[in-house]
Amino acid sequence: MSKRLEQGGRLIDRAKPLGFVFDSNRLEGYAGDTLASALLGAGKTLVNRSYKYHRPRGIVASGAEEPNALVGLGQGARFEPDQRATTTELFDGLTAMPQNAWPSLGFDAMAVNGWMSAFMPAGFYYKTFLWPRAFWKHVYEPVIRSAAASGRPPQEPDADRYEHFHAFVDMLILGGGIAGLQAALTAGQSGARVLLLEQTPHWGGRAPVDGYEIDGKPAERWIAETLATLEAMENVTLRSRTMGAGVFDHGYALGYERVSDHMPGDGAIRHRLWKIRAKQIVTATGAIERPLSFAGNDVPGVMLASAMRDYVVNYGVAPGEKVVVVTNNDDAYRTVLALIDAGLEVPIVVDARDRNDGPLAREAMRRGVAVECGAAIMKVKGKKRVEGVMLCRANGTGGAGAPVKCDAVAMSGGWSPVVHLWSHCGGKLTWSNENAHFYPDPSRAPTGADGKPFVSTAGAASGAMGTGSVLTDAASNAAEACGAAGYAVTASAAQAVDAEEVPMKPVWVMPEQALPELRAKMFLDFQNDVKVADIQLAAKEGYESVELTKRYTTLGMANDQGKLSNINGLAILADSLNAEIPQVGTTTFRPPYQPISFGSIAGEARGATFQPLRRTPMHEWHERNGAYWEPVGHWRRPYCYPKQGESHDEAVVREVLATRNSLGLLDASTLGKLIVKGPDAGRFMDMLYTNKMSTLKPGKCRYGLMCNENGFLSDDGVAARIDAETFLCHTTSGGADRIHGWMEDWLQCEWWDWKVYVANVTEQWGQIAVVGPNARKLLEKLGGMDVSKEALPFMGWAEGELDGITARIYRISFSGELSYEIAVPAGEAMTLWSRLLTAGREWSITPYGTEALHIMRAEKGFIMIGDETDGTVIPQDLGLGWAISKKKDDYLGKRAQERSHMTSPERWKLVGLETLDGSALPDGAYAVGEGVNANGQRNTIGRVTSTYMSPTLGKGIAMGLVHHGPDRMGEVLRFVATDESVIEAKIVSPVFYDPDGEKQDV
């Protein structure tokens, strides 16, 4: 049973008790506690259930590597799943829930008994649920999902705010243990700009717990003095609670600052994502202790030896009162001594090595602790908590063991450097036989833009294990990195000695010859329930690649990401394959090192600031007048303007009829407007458009098509010739920036000797379409320009002053009605809009939105980019051959349109479609033909590209692409809706309204 000790705990303040709730129990901890230390202090050893078997799980670690103690933290809009208790600072009023237990932690209905686990072997997802197929959707998947569910997603919008920081530094040092502090000190002395990040709230890492001496004083004092020195340096920035999350190309790194997780709701930013560019990065990320693989190593109460030491020394918490320590190295003896110092009992130290007469073991024995060498834990007794262990010989099979009573087990399998950040950007590893771990190979460091290394390591992250080596390594590597960043400095490290230790012995399975029933209880990945036997089975079944084994068994997946399970799993796999561990290699380390919040990634980009909103000069008017918005690129355009009590459909019908019968008004400002100017403008226009634009006379407009080099239609619009050297190209609303870029590309990269420039003036002009039989009367009423048919004929344009406002009026029509598009300087567009509305009252002038626009164009058979085109359609498919010049030698897309497939008569071509019953066809519906294809699907012979209920004609109209379409006029096709109902439609001309174009040309 874990408990709070009467005294001790260097990080807690016993004068400040904090209340919190776990699993509906009201508990108490102290300021300075983590949730994990507070839980242990309150006697909670069972904190969760495992993912697959729902086995009881306790706290194993004291930091980021914790696999089990994941909780749902907070409530309502501040609820967040999958939070590690070990990295959660306790605050007053904290609430947490265990995640994998139902109905309760103590009794979990999902718990899989020992015998059942035989039916859930490695790769069981792949093996078990193959048949019958229909069971997947209704039985297997729901059951697996409810059984394997981890945290639940929050149900309310996040109540907190997040932000991004951009930082540029010479030296970025990740990790604020003694190595990071030493590296920062060396770098600080070089004059370089230094940023030092530490993921915990505390500096100095493990050193204060382990009780080393540095520069002749206790580590804790050296840390405090070094911090003070660093804080006084103007070129050094220090940030605790900030994790180095990832290292990326060319010196880019992410820092994740948990600004106010420990004081939620106080109005501060919650998380801050640091986007850092550094010349050199030093990872001082320390090392993580490895578990040992013995049967029952997952029973609550079994803990890493170093974590146990942390809880005793840092938090005054005893994970147990009677602790068996099992180890293959000397470091675990420091835990033995810490436990004895705290007045706890260590009945026995189980040392897998044949003999140990090192100073640490001797000290333990001097204090009366029994040390048994060449020994192993055969298995742990107890289900929901440790009740004892059975001992056996280390090199045996695990037969009849000797029982030892205890309520906790401290295990140490040696230490692995945290190589994640080193590896993110391609740093390679090498194997140490001495320490049985992978460590960074400095000769194969990540390289930057100049081809030279930009990441180095410091301290334990380099594989340096003693205090003196850690400091020397940190100082010299930091000095070298400073030199690479252009700041020369001599490395001078703080003085410390490496403690004398007996070499560790690699132990991957305990005991070495363990029988299968023991191996089936040795857990490698506590969170995902991956055991030694699973890896061996995977190897037997041919999963020899470590990456495949990982996915097959789920080893190291989810939150663990190889922190605890990696080396042990690799070693088992290597052994199963009769290979050496370095030959098996590691899985890939990917950022982030630890999960970071989605909020921090989004930063301020949410809600109204998610992306910029482009507004036309009339945007506010639309808003005031009840516009129902449609997003078009970054613009918002009114879809329609519903009146009180009017549905959107009714509004659209009213707007169409008002425009067709009298007068409509459209805000067309979003239309792309590109100026193409220069002596070679005509030549350039002829390359861009399929038709000949160079022959266009000033004062005239022409509809044109643009294709890409694949020949596919990319954009369309009306071009106007302003003068001999100047064209104005109208593009689609969404296409303006893309087409502008397209033009620049050809001018800069292919025809750079042509004398042409282009400018995007879309936002410089407001554009208003005055549409309908009374359009001319309205403009004449405003006065100032001659808008008669003679002075300004269809497809002409004129410049002048309309009612005192400088304007260009284009006589172009996308509706088929008499139509004037009036472009005025953007600042005057709202004035003109208001005057048009006022003067147009006598004709019941009606503003209309994009849906009315679409319907009217469809009634006229005008195509819409994105409806009739989808990136595979050429102009010839759409009956637009008339807009393709036969005289030009070249235009973009011409050669492609000569390819055999493009000239094939078998292409689907544009037709109009009219249902026999007058209904509107479903959008995107396919027409089915005879027979089935190779996949047994019905053959299709056409599809709907645009479909509307036409208010003008009182029936459904549609356009579509149909095989041999134009040759099949009058034929009836069968279209199938998603509900499998069949709608019959007749092939007709796509021009439903005013086929001779009489109305627009008056």
Place this chain on the structure above:
Amino acid sequence: MLILHCPYCGIECDETELAPGGEAHLTRHGPGASDAEFEAYLFERANPKGVHFERWRHANGCGKWFLAARSTTTLEVFGTYEAQTTEPPAEIVEKIRARIPGWEARP
């Protein structure tokens, strides 16, 4: 997240300022080209493991296209240069050869 030098602005651009444009130094084939030539122009790309010449636009900057010689494996940048050229400048080729002895451009 690459950093590339914009030869027009003269600044070191963060990748977020740039838009990629695929392989550089392609020869455009238009009407009159054979099917094979045209297919090569449209679809055949070097996709090398190693030195690559590619197009980048300083889209959130000066708007200019420029070209970069970069290793696709190590991300080492051998140099960037203006787009108005049909082949890499000699000094960049030299720099590549100094790093990768015997390197030859794809014909």
